[in-house]
Amino acid sequence: MRWTTALLKFSLIATCGFMSMTSSDGPFLHKLDLASKTTVPAPAKKTKLSKEAEESLSKAAVQKLDRMNKINDLLAFSRGDTSSTVACKNCSLASEAASIRFNQCSTKNNYMEAALERQKTSASYIGALLRTPINKKPLIRPVCIETAMYLQSAASGPVVDYKTCSGGTSKNAPARPCVSENYFTLVNNSFEVVSQCMKTYIGEGESAVAQKNNILAVFGMISVESGFHINIMSKTGAGGIGQFTQPAIHSVNKMISETEEFLKSHPDVRCQRLANEFLKEEQRMDSKKTCDRISVVEGNPVTNMIYTYAALKEATDYFDTNVFNDAKMKAKFALPADEMAKIKRATMVWSHNTGYAGLKTPLTKLLTTKYAKKKVTSADKFLEELREYARLYPNKGNxxxxxxxxxxANYYAKIQTKIDLIKDGAAGGSCLN
Incomplete structure (x- = not known):
């Protein structure tokens, strides 16, 4: 799909309205609300600025409006929309205003639908997640996850492939899977329940605000890595929601028993079920089996998401041990708790791309040179400086x-940019509830 073609032809569809639904899976999932599905879009006009209005706005505001128009065009193309809706009435950015919209599946992209329907009637937790309506106020707004899914290229290409699995064997799929109601519900509900269960795991001892911002950062990281698609594979062999390589799976498997114990002892029965159903020894990912990372039959996206959080916990522990809890390094920070949490959050998700040593090298270089005789007093300034040091002093592996x-060097900034882009395309406001 070419952006230059898509951006000239289509615009985003957004509508209002919610439909309240209930779930029969009460013991494990709360009663939730599902945004209504829109079937007939109405035309709307793109925002245009008069010369006078444009001159009255700052350059940044004009650029943001242009960016919003472009992302709306791209999302509309991805959804298959050929017109746009009028602005909805009685909508506000403080409430979930945009309806979730789903693809009309084709024979080219409907290859996951049969498996999803079979799972929906099963007694498994995947089935429960498929049957449970979408929460109206989860950690991350559903419209943001939907936007992330549509932003991922619809076709296999030089960077990524979409895969299908049959009998444990994977092969290339012709296109991104259809973002149907079943597919979106599973992805959205899986991320919600796993994030709720593991927010204290990766943010132990941090404030509730810091823990929620950790989840927003993970949302941004997954948006960059996979666009929340279950069956995506990179050309380098990374697979699934969290884009796991064979070495990464092997590393997580060494400490996954700790994750299992954390979930088993969680006061929320949903979290206990995650451990019992997805982390039994026979259910864990095999690093040599591609389908373990991408197949719904193998418990995905839940398994892949649990592994993603386990890997982030491993990263958190690594940087705590080797940097932040080291007496000399710790003394270099003079920050409030939530500002310190911001730096730890950045290293946690940043190292998903760089590797632990890959980020430790520029991080310690920055602390021992520029901050040799002064303290870190601004988290944002420090992270911008770390970006520059990652460019100037890369670990030999990078x-x-x-x-x-x-x-x-740019990976963490890319996550922040992706979050902002999704916010612009998801009816405005924060993606974090």
């Missing part, structure tokens, strides 16, 4: 090419 250096 220094093989200028492209890799640029990728690792």
């Amino acid at each position: 220094a093989g090419s200028s492209a890799r250096i640029k990728e690792t």
Whole structure:
């Protein structure tokens, strides 16, 4: 799909309205509300600025409006919309105003639908997640997850492939899976329940605000890595929601028993069920089996999401041990708790791309040179400086090419940019409830 074609032809569809629904899976999932599905879009006009209005706005505001128009065009193209809706009445950014919209499946992209329907009638937790309506106020607004899914390219290409699994064997799929109601519900509900269960796991001892912002950062990371698609594979072999490689799975499996124990002892029965159903020894990911990372039959996206959080916990522990709890390094920070949490959050998700040593090298270089005789008093300034140090002082494992250096240096900033882009395309406001 070419952006230049898509951006000239289509605009985003957004509508109002909620339909209250209930769930028969009460013991494990709360009663939730599902945004109503819109079937007939109405035309709307793109926002245009007069010369006088444009001159009265700051350059940044004009650029933001242009960016919103472009992302709306791209999302409309991805959804298959050919017109746009009028602005909805009685909508506000403080409430969930945009309806969730689903693809009309085709023979090219409906290859996951049969498996989803079978799972929906099963007694498994995947079935419960499929049957449970979408929460109206979860940690992350559903419209933001929907937007992330539609932003991911609809076709296999030079960077990623979509896969199907049959009998444990994977093969290339012709296109991104249809974002149907079943598919979206499973992805959205899986992220919600796993995030609710594991927010204290990756944010132990942090404030409730910091823990929620951790989830927003994970949302941004997954949006960059996979666009929340279950069956996506990179050309380098990383697979699924969290884009796991064989070495990454092997590493997580060494400490997954800790994750299992955390979930088993969780006061929420839903979290206990995650441990009992997805982390039994025979259910854990095998690093050599592609379908373990991407197949609904193998428990995804739940399993992949649990592994994603387990890997982030491993990263948190690594940087606590090797940097933040080291007496000399710890003394260099003079920040309030939530500002310190911001830096830890950044290293947690940043290292998903750089590797632990890949980020530790520029991080310690920054602390021992620029902050040799002064303290860190601004988290945002420090993270911008870390971006520059990642470019100037890459770990040898990331220094093989200028492209890799640029990728690792800019990865955290890319997450922030993706979150902002999704916010612009998801009816405005924060993606975090």
